[in-house]
Amino acid sequence: MDDKSSDVGYGRSISSSSSLRRGSREKTNFCISTGFGSPTEERTEPASGRNTVASKSATKEKGPRKGRGKKEEEKLKEEEEVLAAPKLTGESSDKEWFPPPDPEFCIYVYEATKSILPITNVKEQIEVLAKYVAEKMGAKIAKDKLPDFSWExxxxxxxxxxxxxxxPIGYIKKGIFYHRALLFKALADKIGLGCSLVRGEYGRAWNEVKLVNESRKGLTGGLPLPEVYIVDLMFHPGALLKLQSREADLYRFL
Known part of the structure; x- marks a missing residue:
């Protein structure tokens, strides 16, 4: 009896263990058939799905990023070409501009100072300076020869x-009204001779000086007022034309 009972107990344990194995197999089969796996499998499957979604979004984002990169590269290339253009031509916007030197004008100042300052009479100083300027700008010109004077x-x-x-004014060897008037004004300022530079129309310019009439110096009743004269630098260098006279108007206007 004891042996039978032990056999029965052993059979029950075997049957129970086999039933448990069958149940576990059915569960696993059910999980496999229905698509539900173990907790570890459930965690790994959505993770792989997320990775695929993330990879798709990344591939989608790479397209426009590449396009944007090309556009930015093109813009950078254009900016580099614009910046490199002045360097190729030898020009730079940051370089400070200086006027060209004028050694001839320095010589003019030296010669005028040496020859005119010793003269004590103001009128004579004006006449000598006017003749000097006319010599440096092409000498005397007749009125009928003015169109043939190839200064342009x-x-x-x-x-x-x-x-x-x-x-530079010293480079000009053929000058007309405004060239000569400018040189006369520059030299007069250097030697301390008072005059003014007046700009007219159609390329006309002239110098005005103020002189006191010497014939009225001895008269009583106060000093006479100075009179304004225009210095002729073209037709009769050194001549003084009284302002508002016919000769002065012919010199100033066409």
Whole structure:
């Protein structure tokens, strides 16, 4: 009896263990058939799904990022070309501009100071300076020869030579009204001779000086007022034309 009972107990334990194994197998089969796995499998599967979604979004984002990168590269290339353009031509916007030197004008100042300052009479100083300026700008010109005076060609040649529209006054060897008036004013300021520079129309310019009439110095009743004269630098260098006279108007206007 004891052996039978032990056998029965052993059979029950075997049957119970086999039933448990069958149940576990059915559960696993059920999980496999229905798609539900173990907790570890449930955690890994959505993780792989998230990775696939993230990889898809990353691939989607790479496209526009590449396009944006190309556009930015093109813009950078254009900016570099714009910045490199002045360097290729030898020009720089930051470089400070200086006027070209004028050694001839320095010589003019030295010669005028040496020859005119010793003169004590103001009128004589004006006449000598006017003749000096006329000699440096092409000498005396007759009125009927003025159209044939090729000063424009001379000025254009100087612009090409200097590669600039700014021409030092000492470089000009053929000048008309405003060239000569400018040189006369510059030299007069250097030697302390009072005069004014007046700019007119159609390329006309002239110098005005004030002189006291010597014939009235001995008269009583106060000093006479100075009179304004225009200095002739073109037709009769050194001549003084009284303002508002016919000669002065012919000199100032066409």
């Amino acid at each position: 060609l001379h000025i254009s040649e100087l612009k090409v030579q200097l590669k600039s529209n700014v021409i």
